[in-house]
Amino acid sequence: WEPPVTRDLTISEVRLTPILVADPPLLNTQGVHQPYTPRLIVEIVTADGVTGLGETYGDTGYLDLARSLAARLPGRSVTDVNGMFAIDLPVDESQVAGAVDAGGLRGVQSAGKLRLSVLSAFEVACLDAQGRAFGLPVHALLGGKVRDAVEYSAYLFYKWARHPAGVPAEPDRWGAALDPAGIVAQARELRRRHGFGSFKLKGGVFPPGEEVAAVRALAEAFPGHPLRLDPNGAWSVATSLKVAEELGDVLEYLEDPTLGTPAMAEVSAATRVPLATNMCVTTFGEIAEAFTKDAVQIVLSDHHYWGGLRNTRHLAAICAAFGVGVSMHSNTHLGISLAAMTHVASTVPDLHHACDSHYPWQSEDVLTERLTFTGGSVTVSDAPGLGVELDRDELARLHRRWADDDGSLRDRDDAAAMRAAEPGWRTPVMPRW
Numbered sequence: 001w002e003p004p005v006t007r008d009l010t011i012s013e014v015r016l017t018p019i020l021v022a023d024p025p026l027l028n029t030q031g032v033h034q035p036y037t038p039r040l041i042v043e044i045v046t047a048d049g050v051t052g053l054g055e056t057y058g059d060t061g062y063l064d065l066a067r068s069l070a071a072r073l074p075g076r077s078v079t080d081v082n083g084m085f086a087i088d089l090p091v092d093e094s095q096v097a098g099a100v101d102a103g104g105l106r107g108v109q110s111a112g113k114l115r116l117s118v119l120s121a122f123e124v125a126c127l128d129a130q131g132r133a134f135g136l137p138v139h140a141l142l143g144g145k146v147r148d149a150v151e152y153s154a155y156l157f158y159k160w161a162r163h164p165a166g167v168p169a170e171p172d173r174w175g176a177a178l179d180p181a182g183i184v185a186q187a188r189e190l191r192r193r194h195g196f197g198s199f200k201l202k203g204g205v206f207p208p209g210e211e212v213a214a215v216r217a218l219a220e221a222f223p224g225h226p227l228r229l230d231p232n233g234a235w236s237v238a239t240s241l242k243v244a245e246e247l248g249d250v251l252e253y254l255e256d257p258t259l260g261t262p263a264m265a266e267v268s269a270a271t272r273v274p275l276a277t278n279m280c281v282t283t284f285g286e287i288a289e290a291f292t293k294d295a296v297q298i299v300l301s302d303h304h305y306w307g308g309l310r311n312t313r314h315l316a317a318i319c320a321a322f323g324v325g326v327s328m329h330s331n332t333h334l335g336i337s338l339a340a341m342t343h344v345a346s347t348v349p350d351l352h353h354a355c356d357s358h359y360p361w362q363s364e365d366v367l368t369e370r371l372t373f374t375g376g377s378v379t380v381s382d383a384p385g386l387g388v389e390l391d392r393d394e395l396a397r398l399h400r401r402w403a404d405d406d407g408s409l410r411d412r413d414d415a416a417a418m419r420a421a422e423p424g425w426r427t428p429v430m431p432r433w
C-alpha cells in the first residue's frame with residue numbers, strides 16, 4: 001500500500017481578466033449585438049500551482065462583484081464549493097442596475113441572480129482545478145457522464161452584413177440574413193460547417209408573419225428536423241397563439257413567445273405546441289408558479305445565472321420530478337463556458353432537446369484549441385478538469401481591447417448598438433406584436 005499523493009488545494013490566487021470579444025451584428029427584439037461584447041475569465045490557482053478556469057458575463061456589475069468574491073477566496077480550498085456559495089457577498093442596487101443586459105434577455109435581473117451568475121464562474125473554476133488536481137474530468141466530479149457527446153442546435157439569427165458605418169468592428173464573413181432565403185442559407189452554412197441537425201431561430205425582430213415564413217422555409221429545406229422559434233417574449237398572448245397555430249406542425253417548441261408566467265400559462269392552456277423558457281423560469285424561486293400553472297413544458301437552463309453546474313443538475317432533477325423537460329440555451333460565450341455546458345449536459349439523464357450555443361458566432365476565443373462540433377455535437381472530454389487550455393497571448397490581447405475601451409462597450413447594450421443605425425431606436429415596449 002502506498003499513501004495517496006496529497007495535494008495542497010488551498011487557493012493561493014484568483015485572477016480576473018475582463019475581455020472584449022468580437023461579436024457579429026446579430027439582431028434580437030431589443031436591438032443588435034455590439035461589435036464587441038464583455039466576458040470575464042476567472043482563474044483560480046492552488047498552492048500547488050494548479051489553475052482552474054471559469055467564464056461568465058463581463059459587464060461592470062458582474063465584474064465588481066467578482067472582485068469582491070475573489071478577494072475572499074485565498075486561504076480557502078477549491079473543494080469547499082458549498083462554503084464559497086455561503087460567503088456573505090453583499091450586492092448593492094447599483095451593481096444590479098449595472099448588470100441588467102439587453103433589456104432583460106436573461107429574464108428579470110435581481111441581486112440573487114447577479115450573485116449566482118458570478119459564483120457560477122468560480123464554481124466552474126474550482127471544479128476545473130479539482131479535476132486537474134485529481135486527474136478527473138469535470139463530468140466525473142458531477143457523478144459521471146451518461147452520454148459521450150452533447151448535441152447542440154444551430155442558432156440562427158437575423159443579421160446585417162456588417163455593423164453600422166463608422167462603428168469599429170472585426171470583418172464579418174457571414175453576410176446578411178434578413179428574410180427566409182437568408183435564414184435558410186445561414187442554416188445550410190451552419191449545418192455544412194458543424195453538422196447541426198436542429199435549428200433555432202432568434203425571432204422578435206420582424207413582424208411575426210415574416211418569421212413564420214422563415215420557419216416554414218426552414219421546414220421545407222430541412223424536412224423532419226426539429227425547429228424552434230424564440231422571440232424573447234415579444235408577442236402578445238393572441239399573437240403567440242396565432243403563431244402556434246400556423247407553425248404547430250413543424251415546431252419542436254416555441255421559446256418564450258410572450259413575457260411572464262401568467263401570459264405563458266394562458267398560451268400553454270390554449271395550444272398543444274410545447275413552450276420552452278429561459279426568461280420566466282430563471283431562478284429556483286420562479287419554478288413553483290410556472291410548474292403549478294403548467295406555463296412551460298421545457299426549462300432552458302443557463303449555468304451562468306442558475307449558479308453553476310451543480311445547480312443545473314439540481315434544476316434538472318426538479319424538472320424530472322414534475323415531468324417538465326430540460327435543456328440549455330446560451331448567451332454570447334466562449335469555449336470555457338461551452339466546455340462547462342458540455343460537461344454538465346453529459347451528466348443529465350433526461351436531456352431530450354439539443355442545447356443551443358452562440359459559439360459558432362464567436363470568431364475569437366481564449367483557448368489554445370477551439371472546441372469543435374461534429375455532427376452538431378461536442379464530444380465530452382475525459383481529460384482532467386474541463387479539458388481546455390488558456391491561450392495567454394489571446395487573453396492578453398482581448399484584455400487590452402477591454403482596457404483601451406472608453407467604457408461604451410463594457411456593458412452589453414443592444415439598444416445603444418441599434419441607435420448607431422437608427423438614431424431614434426428605443427428598447428421596444430412589450431409585447432411588440
Ligand code: GKR
Pocket residue numbers: 026027028102105106202230232278329330331332
Ligand atoms: O444573443 O441576442 C442574443 C439572445 O437573444 C440572447 O441574449 C438570449 O439570452 O439566446 C438567448 C435566448 O435564448 O433567449
Ligand code: MG
Pocket residue numbers: 230232255256277278329
Ligand atoms: Mg431564449
